[in-house]
Amino acid sequence: MNAVYLAGRGLVSTLGGGLASAVPAVRAGGVAPVRREVAPGVVWPFQAIADPDTDWWARTQRLVMQAVSESGALATDRSGPLFVASSSVDIGGRERDGNFAPGFHHLAQRVREWLGWRGPVFTVSTACTSSSNAVLSASAEISAGHCTDALVIGIELDNRLTVAGFGAMQLLSPRGAKPLGRDRDGLVLGEAVAALHLSSTPSRWRVAGGANVVDGSDPAGAVQASVVAMCHQAAAHSGVPLAAIDLVKLQAAGSVGNDATETAALRDVFSEVPSLVSLKAMLGHTLGASGAAEIALLTACLEDGAWPAATNAADPALGVSLTEALPTGVRHVLATILGFGGGHAAVVLEDTSTQTPVIPANAGTHRPEPPPALPGWTCTAHIQLTPPPPDWRDTLAQRLGQRPRRLGPWAELALHGARQCLDAAGETTLPPDALLRVASWRAADSATFAALDQGRDGQPMPFTFLQSQPSQMLAALSQHLAWQGDARFLIADDPQHLLDLASHDTGTNGLLIGWVEEGAVEGTTARSEWWRLIPA
Secondary structure (H helix, E strand, O other): OOOOEEEEEEEEEOOEOOHHHHHHHHHOOOOOOEEEEEEOOEEEEEEOOOOOOOOHHHHHHHHHHHHHHHHOHHHOOOOOOEEEEOOOOOHHHHHHHOOOOOOOOHHHHHHHHHHOOOOOEEEEOEOEOHHHHHHHHHHHHHHOOOOOEEEEEEEEOOOHHHHHHHHHOOOEOOOOOOOOEOOOOOEOEEOEEEEEEEEOOOOOEEEEEEEEEEOOOOOOOOOHHHHHHHHHHHHHHHOOOHHHOOEEEOOOOOOHHHHHHHHHHHHHHOOOOOEEEOOHHHHOEOHHHHHHHHHHHHHHHHHHOOOOOOOOOEOHHHOOOOOOOOOOOOOEEEEEEEEHHHEEEEEEEEEOOOOOOOOOOOOOOOOOOOOOOOOOEEEEEEEEEOOOOOOHHHHHHHHHOOOOOOOOHHHHHHHHHHHHHHHHOOOOOOOOOOEEEEEOOOOOHHHHHHHHHHHOOOOOOHHHHHHOOHHHHHHHHHHHOOOOEEEEEEEEOOHHHHHHHHHHHOOOOOEEEEEEEOOOOOOOOOEEEEEEEEEO
């Protein structure tokens, strides 16, 4: 197993067009948000990138090239895997040009063309944890020896649907983000394009490992027990004990409930809570890009001696507060992201410049080494519903003992196929250490179209907006399968690449993987096809 390092990074954000401008901006206290109008009289603070180009695609291409160039990844042969991580993908471009024909993988395909990338390309969309999960997947590829370099790009750019949707759910602050603050009242969203070039070539920051835990018991927020599980699993997978963590980069976005949940979990995990930092007041909450963007910014700040000042009065009820000055001797960092759909993801970083690493350079960096016979699998069940029978909803309700509520047709169809597949395999639920992966070319088309229609004259209905998000489908599977674990929504041009990628993460209890299409667009067919696989 090969060690994985952060070979380069790039960031374009509200703080400027690169890390060379972002770090001084952090020292100066950040950049004031702009006002983003989503409907007449409905305006929210927004941490925008200072690029006024109204051509969404031209602007996106320029920002992506800028971030990737800064990361140094273009100097490689570009044959390694490319992971494009995003929550909103290209909805901003579709809002402007009205072209909804391309599928969910379209943005990643365009990025590949812009970069001249020759390796396999994946879309990762698990809400706020998207780019953190992409880092874990990319690290697994390098660790297993299948490549020497990989590129993760987190992209979250301006669109009306996301801001309006979060506003409709009453999650946004009208004044500004105050992480762990006494007067915190919500998030401020932001734009970012972040690029992380990962490599097996040693450099200062080692990506030691991490964890992804999906718990659907609260699809809109964090779950304290799952934050605890995430921390323990990240420590186990990285080989870095929790007692060795010197700094926790929090999710802490200024949410009244989630900030309290996160800090309560940290008090459970650590006998003495390490230094804490949040970057949401600097960057805004950049959703699917936040994991990569915050790793890029934090490592640059630690190297340069910059520190984001906590300017808001701390909330004494939380029992912890943000660290006010740059801590010394930071070697191990736990970088966490919590998100919609019950997603809880963490990446453990090690600064190898502080002293000789205690972990061997050839130590595993993510999961136990897979059996040598990979990519061979034993298929214990295969369900193909293309199209599903007319009474599939009744069958699902009968199997669950109730009719699912407020999931939307795409998530219901995913749940139906997954449940049928597990039943065929003779399993009531997945083992805790099994993996769950879902792919789709188009995802939740009907909910996306409905949310856009509702948002033209105001803010979309909260449940409509939630149903448009792939992370909510993962939360529904977690909840109704009574399972908590590593679940991700990914897309690749070649489905075999999804199996190859999963093989590096899979333990003895294997994988449940499905491909689900709603069939809501003319010319497409509804499909819910699932496989229960065990490594051969």
